Amino acid sequence: MIWLWVTSMTISSIFFIFILSFLILRFFRKTSALYILKQWWLSFEDRLHLHQSFKIPLYDHNFRENQLYRKILTYIDSLPSVQDSDFTNLFSGPNPSDIFLHLDANQIVHDTFLGAKVSWTNNASAGDSASALVLRMKKKDKRRVFQQYFQHILSVADEIEQRRKKDIKLFMNSSAGELSRWRSVPFTHPASFETVAMDAELKNKVKTDLDQFLKSKQYYNRLGRVWKRSYLLYGASGTGKSSFVAAMAKFLCYDIYDIDVSKVTDGSDWKTLSMHTTPKSMILIEDLDRLLAGKSPAVSLSSVLNFMDGIMSCCGEERVMVFTMNGTKDEVDQAVLRPGRVDVHIHFPLCDFSTFKILASSYLGLKEHKLFPQVEEVFQTGARLSPAEVGEIMISNRNSPSRALKTVITAMQVQSNVQGQRLSNSGSGRSSEEVNDTNGVICRESVHTVREFRKLYGLLRLGSRRKEESVHSGPIDKEASRIEGRAG
Template sequence: MASLFNQVPSVSAVFALYTSLSALTLVLRNIFNEIVPKKLRDYVTAKFLDLFSSYFQSNFTFVIEQKWDYCGNTTFTAANVYLTTRLPGSSTGKILVGSNDLKNPAAEPNLGVPVNTKIVDEFEGIHLEWTLHYVESKNNSYEKKYFHLTCKKEFREKIMKDYFPHFAKSAAKIMRHRQDLYIYTYDREELSWESAIFDHHTTFETLAIEPELKTTMIEDLDSFAKGKDFFKRVGRAWKRGYLLYGPPGTGKSSMVAAIANHMKYNIYDLQIQSVRDDGELRKILTATKNRSILLIEDIDCGADSSHRRETSKEEDVKLQKNKKKRDLGISLSGLLNFVDGLWSSCGEERIIIFTTNHKEKLDPALLRPGRMDLHILMDYCTPFALKKLVVMYLEIDDHVLFDPIEKLVLEVSVTPAEVAQQLMASKNIDIAVNGLLEFMENKKVKKEENTKVEEKGEIKDAETKE
C-alpha cells in the first residue's frame, strides 16, 4: 500500500505538468493563428464543433422558414395549417386564439400557433416537438418566421420521407374544405398582405348571366381544378387567366366573387397603381399563396398597359425628364413576366383575373393569345338576366309589367346594378316593378333625345363641309 501511495504524483508535479501543457497549447494556438489563414481556421473550427455536437447530441432539428428563395414556403404553410389541428386538447401552456368575423362576434374563435411555445406531436410512435420562432430587426425593416421540428437523430430519415408528406397532405385536405375565405390587400407601409374574411354570397346560381356563359365558366373552372397532371405533361404553369371586360355595373366584381366561392380560393386584391416598381411587384406577387385568385381591377388604369398617345419630340423629351424625377410605377413587361413569363412558375393552382371597362384601351401585348385564357364580356342586361334579378329580389315569377319591361331591355342599355337598385327601392312588389319600368322609360327618352342631337350635329357638319 505504501509503495502504491509513493507512485501518486505530488501536487507540485501536477501543477507543473498543467503549466507546461497550457504553455504548449498557447504556443500551438499562436502558431496556428499565424500560419493558417482566417477562413481556413473558421472552417476547421466549424467542422470540429459539428463533430463534437453530432457525437454528444441525440436530437436533430429541421428548420422550416416562412420564405423559400423569393417565394412563400409551402412546407411552412402546410405546417401552420396542420398544427392548428393538434392544438385542441394539447398539453401546451399557450394557444393563440382570435377572430375577425365582425358579423358574428360570439362565434368560437379560431386557433393559431403561438410563438416560442412547444407543441408535441406523435407519428408512428415517434415523439416530435414543434416550435414557432419569430425574429424582427431593430429598425423593423424585415421580419422572419420559422418552425423548428425536433426528433431523435435516428428518426431523421423517416421523418423526412414519411412525416413531411403526411402533414402536407393533411393540410391540403383541410384547405380544400375550409369554410372561411379571405380577401387580402397589400399594405405598402408594412410590406405585407393584410386579410379580412371574404363574406360575399354571390354564386353562379345567384349570378344574373346567360346560361351559356354560366356553363362555360363552371366547366372551365372544374377542368382547371383537375388539371395538375395535364399542365405538368405539357410543361405549363398550373394557372388560369380571365379578362373580364364591359361597362361599369355589369357584374365583373360579382363574377369574381362567384369564382372564389365556387373554387374555395382566397382573393388577393392588388391595387396596381400604388406599386412602386417592377421589383416591388415581384415581391408582392411571389408572396401570394397557392389555390388563390390574384385580382387586378381596372388594368387599363395601371402600369403602361393602355395605348400610349402620340407625342411630339418636345413632349418625349419632357416625359423622359419627368421619368427621372418621379416614380412611374410598374411596366407592362414586369406585369406580363408574372402572368406568363418565367416568374409565373412561382406557385401553382392560381387564377389571375384582370378587369377593365375599356378593353379597346389595353395594349395588344396584354391581349395576345396565351396571356388571358378567356375574354369574358360582362354586358348590359338581357331579358333572361332581368328576369333572374326580379326573381331573386322580389321572389316572383311573373308580373303584368314583365312584357313592357322586357321589350325596353332590348331597346336601352341598362346594367344589372341599375336594375338591382330599382328593385331594392321598395319592399312592395308593385311599387318596385313600376319604379323599374319608369326608370327604363326615362332611359329610352334620353336615348332618343341624344340620338336627335347627334343627328343634328352630323347635318350641321355636312352643311359646313359643303
C-alpha cells in the same frame, strides 16, 4: 403500562402519518406541485439523451414563403397538447361557434409519434423575418421516425386544409419594403354562379371551362405549358363583374390575390408580388384599361405584359388570372389581349329583358307579372340600365313588386328620353356588338354603349313620384333613391 404506552404511541403515529399523508395528497391535488415535479423529472431524463434540432423558417433565402412552415403550423395547432401550453391564442372561425387554438410565440408543445417524443417551439418575431418552427427530437429516434413523421404531418395538414377548403381568403398587397407583401382577411362574399344574373348558356360555358381547367394538369404538362388560365371581364360599371369574380373563386375554392397597383413601385415589384402568391389562387387586377391609360411608371405596358406571361409568371401552377375593364376592348393595346395572355373574354352588357327577368325572379320572386310586357316594350326602344341600377330599384321597393316594376319603367323612359335628346343634338349614335369568335373566346351580344345615368336622379325622383301618387293613396318609400351602379 409500558405496553399500553407503546400501543398508544403507535396509534398516535399512525394517525399522524395518515393525517400528514392526507394533507400532502391534498396539497399536490390542489396545487401544481405534482406537475412541476413531473416536469423536473422529464427535464432530468431529457438531459441524459443526445438531441438534434431542425429549423423550419417562414421565409427561405430568396424571401419566398416556405409552404412547409404553413403546413407544420397547421398540424401543430391541431395537436391536443396545444391546450397544455403555457400560453395559447384563441381565434374564432368562419362560423361564430368555431374556436381555433394557435400556439403563441416562443411557446413549446410536445408530440409523440411511434413511441418517439418530440417537441416543437414557435420562434416567432415581431416582423416575421426570423419567424421559425424548431423541431427537437432524440438522435436515436431520428433515423427511425424522421421521414415517417413528416409524411404524417403533411398528411394531417392536407386533410385539415381540405376540410377548410371552402374558407376562402382575400389577400391584399402591402407597400414595398415590408417583408410580408400580402395581408389576408376572410372572404365572405355571398355571390355564387347560382345568384349571378347572367345568360344561362354563357354561365354554363364558363363553369365548364373552369372545371376543365381544374382537371388539366397532365394535359398542360404534356403540352409544355404552365398550368394557368386568364380571363378578361369587361363592361360598364354595375354589370356584375366583381360578383362574377367572387363566384369564380367560390367555384374553384381559390384564394383571391387582389393587387392594389397604387402600392406597386416598379416592374420588379410586380415580380416580387407574383413570387409570394400560392398555387390554387386567383390573381385579380381591376380596371386594367384605366391603369394602362395612367402615367404611373409602375403600370407601364411592358411591366403589365411581363406580369401576365413573363418568365416570372411561370413560377407557380394552378393559378387563374382575372382582369376587369369598365370600357371596351378597343380602348387598350391589343398586345395585352392577344391569345396566350388572355384566354377567355367575357362581356358584361347592360341589362336587357332576359337579364331583367332573372333579376325580378331573384329580387322580387316574380316569374311573371302583368307589367312584364310593358317592361319588354321599353327595352325594345333601346333603353338600358345596368343590372346594379335595376337591382337597387328592386331592393328599395321589394315590399311592392308592382311599384318596383313601375319605377324601373319610369327610370328607363327618362333615360330613353335623355338619350334621344343627345342623339338629336349630335346627329349620330354609336353601337357596338360583341360576337363569338372561333378561338374559344366567350362573349355576349350588346348593342348599346354605357350611358351616364347620374344626371337623371332628379328627373327620376319627380317623374316616378308623380306617377305613383296618381295610383297609390299612401306614400311611396324611397322609390327614387339614389341609384349608383357599382361593379358587383
